[in-house]
Amino acid sequence: MPTLILSSIVCEIPEESDKDEIYLMLQGKKIWPQNKKYLKIDVDEILPLGLKFNIKGPGRMKLELWEYDVTSKNDHLGNFHLDFKNLDPGNYTELLMRNEAGAQKASYYLNWEIRE
Numbered sequence: 061m062p063t064l065i066l067s068s069i070v071c072e073i074p075e076e077s078d079k080d081e082i083y084l085m086l087q088g089k090k091i092w093p094q095n096k097k098y099l100k101i102d103v104d105e106i107l108p109l110g111l112k113f114n115i116k117g118p119g120r121m122k123l124e125l126w127e128y129d130v131t132s133k134n135d136h137l138g139n140f141h142l143d144f145k146n147l148d149p150g151n152y153t154e155l156l157m158r159n160e161a162g163a164q165k166a167s168y169y170l171n172w173e174i175r176e
Contacts (some may be wrong), residue, residue: 061141062123062147063175066092071101072167075137075158078102080166081128082137084109084114098128115174125156125168135163140170149174153162 066168072079081098084091092109093099101107113121121142127135138156151173158166 061114062144062149063117063143063172064115065111065175066113067151067171067173068105068106068108069101069125070171072169073102073128073165074102075135075164075166081138082107082168083128084127085124085126085157102115108167113129115144118147120144121169125134127166129164137166137168142170142172144174147174149176 069082078103079100081094081100083098092111095161099107103166121144123140123142125137125140127137129135140156142152142153142154152169154170154172156168156170157168158164
């Protein structure tokens with residue numbers, strides 16, 4: 061059975077002027093980081109994810125990237141859409157860019173792979 065591995069996340073442009081406090085959600089549940097509310101990340105930093113999912117066939121996964129805020133509502137930075145239609149083993153990168161009017165810009169890369 062093929063395995064989808066979420067390898068790492070890279071910050072290109074943080075939402076905040078200092079480090080972003082990020083976490084990932086899948087289907088309404090926080091999946092990363094597992095033992096903390098968030099992890100801090102800054103420009104050009106890479107955080108390992110180490111998440112693995114057994115996949116039964118071709119499909120799509122939507123991951124939500126959030127920025128944790130102590131004094132206000134958390135910010136939804138955007139979604140990563142992972143398409144694994146052919147299940148070919150390999151390494152892939154997905155880009156998330158937040159360019160909404162009235163919102164701070166943010167840009168992240170998600171590195172992932174398919175293994176047999």
